[in-house]
Amino acid sequence: MPDPASAPLWVQARERLAAAQSVAVLTGAGISAESGIPTFRGAGGLWNNYRPEDLATPQAFSRDPRLVWEWYNWRRETIAKAVPNPAHRALVKLETAKPQFTLITQNVDGLHDLAGSGRILKLHGDIWRLRCTSCGAHWPDRRAPLPKLPPHCGCGGLARPGVVWFGEPLPDGMMQEAEHAAAEAEVFLVIGTSAVVYPAAGLVPFAKQSGATVIEINPEQTAFSAMADFSFQEPAGELLPKLVS
Numbered sequence: 001m002p003d004p005a006s007a008p009l010w011v012q013a014r015e016r017l018a019a020a021q022s023v024a025v026l027t028g029a030g031i032s033a034e035s036g037i038p039t040f041r042g043a044g045g046l047w048n049n050y051r052p053e054d055l056a057t058p059q060a061f062s063r064d065p066r067l068v069w070e071w072y073n074w075r076r077e078t079i080a081k082a083v084p085n086p087a088h089r090a091l092v093k094l095e096t097a098k099p100q101f102t103l104i105t106q107n108v109d110g111l112h113d114l115a116g117s118g119r120i121l122k123l124h125g126d127i128w129r130l131r132c133t134s135c136g137a138h139w140p141d142r143r144a145p146l147p148k149l150p151p152h153c154g155c156g157g158l159a160r161p162g163v164v165w166f167g168e169p170l171p172d173g174m175m176q177e178a179e180h181a182a183a184e185a186e187v188f189l190v191i192g193t194s195a196v197v198y199p200a201a202g203l204v205p206f207a208k209q210s211g212a213t214v215i216e217i218n219p220e221q222t223a224f225s226a227m228a229d230f231s232f233q234e235p236a237g238e239l240l241p242k243l244v245s
């Protein structure tokens with residue numbers, strides 16, 4: 001009987017994932033990279049060309065709502081052309097196989113929904129929803145591009161993207177649900193995130209301290225690569241389907 005520890009690392013990770021009853025996943029922009037959506041950091045990242053504080057903060061929006069909407073309109077058009085890739089689909093397959101499964105995403109692109117994922121905690125909101133800055137109403141709007149910038153609410157108030165900007169609180173109760181999932185997880189998958197934005201990034205050490213096996217997939221090393229039980233510097237679209245097979 002060969003020693004299981006001598007099997008390739010990805011096989012060991014696959015076996016560990018197969019045996020787990022409770023799985024939680026944290027995804028970032030990298031899981032959508034192979035769908036053609038640019039990431040924020042790392043090679044070719046958006047923040048290499050723009051300053052976050054100029055585009056993704058409440059101050060930027062109140063200073064120049066039209067500029068911020070031009071950027072989100074461009075992102076909506078880019079995302080509208082994208083389809084889920086094998087990594088998104090592998091998570092849907094994993095969800096159907098697990099009695100306890102929670103997908104926690106930092107992404108606002110909606111590709112996990114499009115792929116068919118069910119239980120999704122959207123920590124940073126949804127680019128396909130708009131919210132009125134006056135009356136607080138919020139609604140889905142998938143038009144890309146939007147016909148008029150900046151868009152307005154039926155009440156006449158200025159509408160903003162339904163996303164969480166730097167310095168803003170996460171949706172009520174969202175982090176508590178995410179922390180509960182991380183605490184219960186036997187395996188915590190960390191896929192396509194630079195793990196530099198909190199509180200989302202804090203879920204990784206939290207899961208580890210709660211006893212989860214942490215499996216990271218990211219072509220670049222991150223601050224948590226050393227603490228991960230498995231850290232694969234590979235594209236998620238190639239490795240994740242193998243781990244879920």
Ligand code: APR
Pocket residue numbers: 027028029030031033034039040041042043045052106107124191192193194195196197217218219220234235236237
């Ligand atoms: N597979 C897996 N990971 C990939 C791939 C790929 N094919 N391609 C790139 N990556 C990795 C990059 O190496 C990078 O570490 O994905 C990571 C993406 O990191 P970021 O661009 O920082 O995205 P994310 O971690 O989701 O950012 C968190 O920051 O700007 C805010 O609100 C925004 O939700 C976002 C948050």
